[in-house]
Amino acid sequence: MVIKTKADYVKSLREQKHVVYYKGKRVEDVTTHPGFIPHINAAAKTYELALQPEHEDLMTAVSHLTGERINRFTHIHQNREDLIKKVQMMRLISHETGSCFQRCVGFDALNALYSTTAEIDEKYGTNYHQRLIEYVKYVQKSNIMVVGGMTDTKGDRSKSPSKQSDPDQFLHVVERRKDGIVVTGAKVHQTGAINSHEIVVMPTVALGEEDRDYAVAFASPLNAPGVVLIFGRQTNEERKFEKGIDIGNLEFGLVGGEALIIFDKVFVPWDRVFMCGEYDFAQMFVERFAALHRQNYGGCKGGLSDILVGACGVVSEYQGTGKASHIKDKLAEMMHLAETIYCCSVACSAMGHKMKAGNYEPDTLLANATKS
Amino acid sequence: MVIKTKADYVKSLREQKHVVYYKGKRVEDVTTHPGFIPHINAAAKTYELALQPEHEDLMTAVSHLTGERINRFTHIHQNREDLIKKVQMMRLISHETGSCFQRCVGFDALNALYSTTAEIDEKYGTNYHQRLIEYVKYVQKSNIMVVGGMTDTKGDRSKSPSKQSDPDQFLHVVERRKDGIVVTGAKVHQTGAINSHEIVVMPTVALGEEDRDYAVAFASPLNAPGVVLIFGRQTNEERKFEKGIDIGNLEFGLVGGEALIIFDKVFVPWDRVFMCGEYDFAQMFVERFAALHRQNYGGCKGGLSDILVGACGVVSEYQGTGKASHIKDKLAEMMHLAETIYCCSVACSAMGHKMKAGNYEPDTLLANATKS
Amino acid sequence: MVIKTKADYVKSLREQKHVVYYKGKRVEDVTTHPGFIPHINAAAKTYELALQPEHEDLMTAVSHLTGERINRFTHIHQNREDLIKKVQMMRLISHETGSCFQRCVGFDALNALYSTTAEIDEKYGTNYHQRLIEYVKYVQKSNIMVVGGMTDTKGDRSKSPSKQSDPDQFLHVVERRKDGIVVTGAKVHQTGAINSHEIVVMPTVALGEEDRDYAVAFASPLNAPGVVLIFGRQTNEERKFEKGIDIGNLEFGLVGGEALIIFDKVFVPWDRVFMCGEYDFAQMFVERFAALHRQNYGGCKGGLSDILVGACGVVSEYQGTGKASHIKDKLAEMMHLAETIYCCSVACSAMGHKMKAGNYEPDTLLANATKS
């Protein structure tokens, strides 16, 4: 199925029948569950805006793999302009949703894997990069939503994955088969997981030789056998069931809707495996992913700040305090903060560099300035 | 009735039958309603701790009016030591509840009125001060919980009360009778209102001559005819109904439970009226109240910070990061902030001054340093 | 004369015989005066580095007017790359001097005038733009150092220039002649003035119709009759006379060496006048200049911070505290601040826009984020 419209997106979610729990109960249809609707609405904006001609330049790109026009969330950045447009696209969508639209993590995961797989192949003679290219083509064509699965439950942070008393604190390979691998573990705080189609799993920390089984990256449909999604409780989430204004943003809610995703002996075929045992690339991968991810904040959070500044401005006018100098000072300070973080995102993009694989990544140091 | 124990306190609340609404429904017994229990538990600590011999010095005082040992929350500060003990008492209770215990606003209202009424009487030959003394004696003896009603709905902040398009944006006198006055209006964000016995109403802004009817201070039982309490929605309040750990602090909840209190032509007898028309004392009163109230923050918020620091410390130990220098730095910074605000509270107390009425109030400038 | 080397630069300064005072005494040769040598050394770096092949890309540019390779400090920005290179050039020079190299203000003045003169001409049919082009060509060819004269003494800030009790608080036209104008006033805090060749004078505030005579921009040699330079006192400047390490940076000193420049009936020929009476363009001009100037700070101050971070790192190693976590944290914080301001400079450049005159200017909002 190729997803174009919001309707396509909702339909695809309804049909995929992934295993989702909300407050201890199995949810049959996520698309009609009040706890999920705002998140779906927000993510749907990434599809809807891409159909509007005036946003084509920011919301879409031309695939370097197929030459076809694709949703920018499935694109591999080809130059610095692409990096800057990513940031601008996010600020644009934030202006529409005033909430998290959840599609950045998978986007970043694919881009970080694009450069890393090429370099793993170069060192080890593997063929991860070609597999990834095929997967990217599939994502670009189908326009599916991909959750980026980085964060493990971690347990005792002073110990590496293989030293944990519970071996499943970090997701790992439990079996290597001819046709693929079997993995067990869990990824937490997975933004947009409930309303995504697939997950790209990646390592979350630097690894040593003894952590070889934890050096694993792959893609999997969320309805694969053994995958269970448990929705994480969100602040004030009961209000979504009332449909009143106490939810805040009536249509899009407030947050991205994080979930815990359990992998209970999940099978992944080899053509969806992008790292398996190359522990010495884990740290490099995490750094690249982090740079790509931190780059986003000036876009999406900058956009959220704009909404907040506007809201505060309106409130102060309603209250008759709009002209008070201390109010104006505070609004100016909020704007200054928003533009500063936006500057960091733009700058790490403008100073981005070409990778061996030919794609572009933002400047790591400046991307870190964005986040912290 | 004289309230000594938690049981006395709960019983008294149950019996007073004040008109309370929660999410649009009338609540018959506030003491058994899950939305209120944590707040009641926290406020009850102000009674319980006062019965423990080791806390006698901080939790109780000797009344300068009757010579009897009373709950400190009903005391009129007699010296700088009293002011410092007020702050220490609050930090102590915060350590027990980790939440707002709600009894400070009424306490501050009585103290601010104590000095102000004496000075109004001096200028206008009224007898507000003696009335207030009688009321204080009653509060000390009965040990009731008093909510401090300052904040009006306010409407257009650029206009004074009498200039609002809706005359009820600020509470005001609508009728002066032989036996008392009749008032209309509302007070918002009233901490602990649901589980209090009486309210002391005060003006909330400086007033001009044309706002004469808005210059009104009085005490009223919350079950007086015409008084309606509407509970304000609290963050994540649905979780209280589950009794699980998602509420945070299982016993005491997280906040003070603010309510909107509507006064619909409520009658107040003269012996409970402490200001009526003396608009030129409104600003002075507000400043005194504010100083007394800001003085509290280093006590209660300092105590809350202590709890948070401890919680963060425990979490970091659980996670195996307790020895990481950046974690220790952050904890130290939190402690520094807590002690700094505590210092402000202590200092404004130690620099407190004697008022014409004989009582003590904290230094205004230093009390302001506490809050901001 | 065409200035290429440091020797050329020093010789040209010696020969121009401008009127300079230092602590009340006339200075005959600025190039041998200890109070000025560090500033000359720092400014000379803008010439020296431009001769090094490895810095050609940042330190030089190709003139869009003549097609010749010129010092970037005389360039009119032709695209966003030029804007970014400006910032990078500044960080580079800061790394060499650890001090202000003083050549940015004149650079920014020419660029701001480039776009503004074109728009004045468009509205009023004047020919300022062509005059400016000729002047820019002269500056590019001769490679002279130009001080940017914006700040007036200002007097009472609550009054506009024409309302001051002293009409000379702002520089203004006192006579309009056939061959040119005569101006009187003073510009203060003129960075690098002592060791510059010419000044470009510009308005410093928004102006009204009654301030018409104050709406004046022009270029003048600093040795024109009536121009007097009074060196402003610098912190610890006596130390320069000792040549010991107490000066800090032995070769380049610490600051840019600001001067007060008095204009006492100075004649300016028409072909050096770029604004004369068009008060309605003063504000626009000031904003454009400010954006160009604020853009610099992430470059030069970012570079200074790098030097400071390095120096602190070395000191901590000498002292045996290099591994202490609180020291490393502080260095990281300093770096974070430096990279954040650099991000702002890069971002306002990357988001720069083309002006009607064809040149490029940085994004105003983001440039403001840089400064504050």
Add this chain to the structure above:
Amino acid sequence: MVIKTKADYVKSLREQKHVVYYKGKRVEDVTTHPGFIPHINAAAKTYELALQPEHEDLMTAVSHLTGERINRFTHIHQNREDLIKKVQMMRLISHETGSCFQRCVGFDALNALYSTTAEIDEKYGTNYHQRLIEYVKYVQKSNIMVVGGMTDTKGDRSKSPSKQSDPDQFLHVVERRKDGIVVTGAKVHQTGAINSHEIVVMPTVALGEEDRDYAVAFASPLNAPGVVLIFGRQTNEERKFEKGIDIGNLEFGLVGGEALIIFDKVFVPWDRVFMCGEYDFAQMFVERFAALHRQNYGGCKGGLSDILVGACGVVSEYQGTGKASHIKDKLAEMMHLAETIYCCSVACSAMGHKMKAGNYEPDTLLANATKS
């Protein structure tokens, strides 16, 4: 000699003929040297104000040793009021001098030694406390100015005193004689040293058993053989020689005038030795001294801030910007900072505690909040 007036103070300095160097040259009479006059003027204020009846309460105290009225800078704090008055006295003097008056370090040294010597004696049966009492009596009677010598040159901070490659990086006992000890080393950054009469030397870090010789505290006249004072360079100090306004504060200068004090085999008689070998008391002593010293900052720096706020206010009025809201906001912020640090000083005093020796010291935790 008993020092009462400024004239007494200056005369006593002139007569004591201590060995002082300024920029490499021996200074014969410190009282007429322009480099020192402002510091002497500022310190003299501690004598002058004590003679003014309106300041008697803050500037003087009654000695608990002799019952005589003494300058508060020679007092041993007897209660919390004394501690608070210390802070108030400092804010008062800062208002007069707008500069460091230098007399706190010795004051704090004596108070910290007062409690510590008593506890050393208790553990080791020594008689340091009585010696100290005699010395305090002498200081109270003569009213001399005492510099507090804590900071050593320290060398490699990762090593303890006895582990330094140069044994003199920390001051230490080189000979124990029948009549006294001989010490070698240096103390740096000694505020007010040039214009003091005696020094009280103390350890500056926690010490181990192997650092026994470094555990030494004593008093010595600054004109003792072997004591050499080298004045440290001060910012813009050449301006003092001009007597113009460029010095800033014409009469009192800007800083306290720190010196390096070299001890080259200096003999100290036993009755001036207050610690000698009791390394296990070094850390406790340093903490007590630090608490007493940090307590000061809200007084003296609070007072300096007041001066700055006033100066900024005047400047803004001169410039016609006094009513601009962003100017008023900044002044308010400066005041808030000053009052907050003052609150910390007052609070650590109000929460001070009685020591075993009977004197009072400020609360350590709250005193630390003051400084950082």
